[in-house]
Amino acid sequence: MTFVFEVLVTLKPGLSDPQGKAVEGALPTLGWSNVRDVHVGKHIRLTVDADDEAAALAQVDEMATRLLSNPVIEEYRILETEEA
Amino acid sequence: MTFVFEVLVTLKPGLSDPQGKAVEGALPTLGWSNVRDVHVGKHIRLTVDADDEAAALAQVDEMATRLLSNPVIEEYRILETEEA
């Protein structure tokens, strides 16, 4: 079976987030001064073949730790979207 | 009121996605040959003050078109997470 997952990789809390800061700094000049706590991370979408959803999820989880993120500075979240 | 949104910015289909290709290329060497269609995009999380959710959403939508994404090559999706 085929499953589609989205992995959201974000910086650990406490780390400075230059990208987020840059966006936050730009928004007021565009007229939005009502926005706070902007953080920029990665969004990875992938399609996995596996026997069942649990197996697929387990694999994506391992990919996220080993390849898609560096646990030293990042955390991740996995969304399962639709079954393709 | 305060609302937290997540904006997912992805490359338009058909455009070359060097990052996605790189991840896809790396997975088999780590033992996963069952993964396809890898695409890497951006995840932006922000906190907005607005009178109501509709107003907040409308603003985030405009930010997404004007700043957070480049309509020439990217599309975006907005998730509302929790009300902070």
Place this chain on the structure above:
Amino acid sequence: MAVVEQPLHRALGLTDDELERIVQTLGREPNRNELAMYGAMWSEHCSYKSSKIHLRTLPTEGPAVLVGPGQDAGAVDVGDGVAVVFKMESHSHPSAIEPFQGAATGVGGIVRDIISMGARPVALLDPLMFGPLTDERNRWLLGGVVAGIGGYGNCIGVPTVGGEIHFAEPHSANPSVNVMCVGIAPADGLMTSASHEAHVGSSMVLYGASTGRDGIGGVSVLASATLEEGAQGSRPSVQIGDPFAGKLLIEASLEMVEGGLLEGLQDLGGAGITCAVSESAARAGMGADLDLDAVPLRERSMEPFEILTSESQERMLAIVAPERLADVRAVCDKWGLASAVIATLVPDGLLTVRHGDDIVARVPAASLADDGPEYDRPLAPDDVAETSEDPAFMPFEGDLHGALVAVLSSPNIASKRWVFEQYDSLVQGQTVASAGSDAAVIRVPGTLKGLALSSDGKGRFGHLDPYLGAAHAVAEAARNVAATGARPLAITNCMNFGNPERPVVMWQFSEAIRGMRDACLAFDTPVTGGNVSFYNESGDSAIWPTPVIGMLGLLEDYRLLVPTGFIRAGLSICILGETFAELGGSEFADVVLGTISGSPPALDMERERTLHDLLHEAASIDLLVSAHDCGDGGLAVTLAEQAVLGGHGFVVAVPGDLPPHVALFSESASRAVVAVAPERLEGLAELAAARGVPFASVGETGGPRVVFDGLFETTVRELRDVYEGAIPRLLGEDV
């Protein structure tokens, strides 16, 4: 990572004796904030407690030296009213767990050291050491570190013009990431404690990034005690670099310096605010009133000790007289940098720290900055060379052509194009020579002067004999600079070693310092600064003792630069210096004979010195068309590189009666291969004779073929494919 049951001071890395010292200084028990401050300031990293007594023996004076060790960076007078500021530092430990950010923040840190001297950063060099590329993790580390150095350096507009990379098993667990930065300032405009006087009542302005909980590694034990369970795990041990903020810091800081707005300037590095405030105050012979509530924070509810010791990146501290405050704030605003007056200089020597209505710490500033402990740690010799076999006497039946290909394709020797093409080497528009030259050469704007820059470490030699390893590193760095026609002026360095509490490591360190000292004395290249990186080991496997030397040389006229490669046909090729049967620690012995043993080549400092003088003199009368120092890989590799770099082959008859493989691959010191127009051959011969440098005319440049007369031949094309293709192939890229 549970907090072990031990007294707080030990958890903070302070010994019982050190605690006793603190109690005596204060006349009372220190509170936890004060303990955190001493713990950070008296750490090996900040206090140099194990290395000081050895570093003190280094020659640091010379006619050209404006600023020696003790400041953020050393400075040398190169004439025309120009001062060159340079310094090297390591960021190995963070790079080992997050290569990109670890290396990036390393660049940011050394750049701020240069800025804090009032100099504009004009060049970066990056000496790196990794484990073998056959290992997946080492490839990941290399890729991340190189991308990180480029990611920061390219983004702040400072060209990365040189560096070096070596690969060796001991670095698999502990990669070494050193970065050297060079800056330029008006000789009379340096921001040194001597040249700038701070006054009572002057403000300390913290500007740049806000202060967060990141980079409080040292005191995180304290933090864990005060944080709910699990928070410890999420506490980041690496920081994220913000090169954009770094670029703004450069421009804003130099605008303040050039505007004469400052009484002092200090970067924030190890021990954060505690270090910057106490050092500045101590240098001014004063104390300071520090108000933590004034520090712009990135996170709510930070504890005093966290604010005091946070090593958050991209921050600087300016000492400003009251009447200049408005101007300084204006410059920060112009560049979009936050700024805040966090402290005031006070006459008594006390550093008083306030938080809310409380005084949370009160200690003598100098006791933090200057009165740190100092240890004469035990030494235990471990002379590898003595006890191992000399490869020169090992049998070799293989073919020489195959041997050259093997050595040339060793990643230690092969082209580093894959790396240096990831660095912007052109920005600022002064780069006359970068990768592919023995030393990088950049112009001093507004003059004809060229700065020749080289960084060299000799890990394998150091492993066999730490004294010779260090001496050879200085010699090679000077030779590289001399090969371009420049005169070696002064060095900075980074000492990469294992755990100093182990007598063997401490012996290696003292031997390396001795070797560096002797070489620097012989070459008249004083040590203006550097950095010590200890604890590069895991389990009991330490890295090879490796001092990396950053050499500054001067070309009076950059147009006299001597290129490395054979850029023309029909030139006479000469070998300067003498080749001996010295394969100990050579690339050939490692790659072809499969042994790292024996003694490194001997080093006769006077012979070496005369070679530098000859190269410099010959270049100054425009005698040389090409010159290349003869080092790693020996004569064969030196000639091969000159052919590949210049695009012209050669025919050479190898002189002497050594066995061919020894003659071709011996790494004897004090040698260079030069090419001259035939009609100038005589002139060079006479000059060499007058200087007493052994001289041999051995062949001619030209054609697509590379011929070692009577031994073997190949082509420039084959050598180029081997030389350029080796590293991409190891990284699994189609070439």
Place this chain on the structure above:
Amino acid sequence: MTSGTPRIGPRIGVVTFPGSLDDRDALRAVETMGGEPVALWHADPDLHGVDAVVLPGGFSYGDYLRTGAIARFARVMDGVRVFAERGGPVLGICNGFQVLCESGLLPGALIRNRSLRFVCREVHLRVETTQTPVTTDLTPGEVLDIPVKHGEGQYVGGAEELARLEGEGQVVFRYCAPDGTIDEAYNPNGSTNGIAGVRNAAGNVVGLMPHPEHAVDPDVGPTGGQPLFASLLAQALARV
């Protein structure tokens, strides 16, 4: 304003955004080629009466979100937009090119290099059209040596848009072999059709990834940038 000071040639403005890096180099190149360099500041919409505008290389605002995404909103860009609409010559180099694309003043977009690595090297450029202020002194097919140094120089666009560009001769430079043939092996970033530079429909706004300002001084590099600046200065002078 430098009104009153004697003119030593066309006045070429070079914008400094926070994070601009090659702005000084561009100013120096203008001077070397005989123009009068005028430094322009991102927060000042006034172009101070310059005859041409250069948006220089660098990493404006860090280029963290997307290259040029934030610089595009700088106040100086209001002035640049008006200047461009009136037919004024505008040259975007590297980050400047990225800013022009983000602003919609030039078509297409620039994404990460195919290799995902920053690349700094000398490349060969084939001139595709003389219908721009920087190529009037050149002839189509001519090959120039100029360095590139960028991490996000892969030029992309929608299929029909690209077809239109090609059809209407809006491609100004292509990466090529030393002899001018188009060959992927010489494409440093994977750009579609080897595109290194483009112009707008009117032809007065040009952007390219390579750095002509680093190719005017023979002591520190190639000289392929000289004819570009010579053309730009001539065109700017013609407007005086």
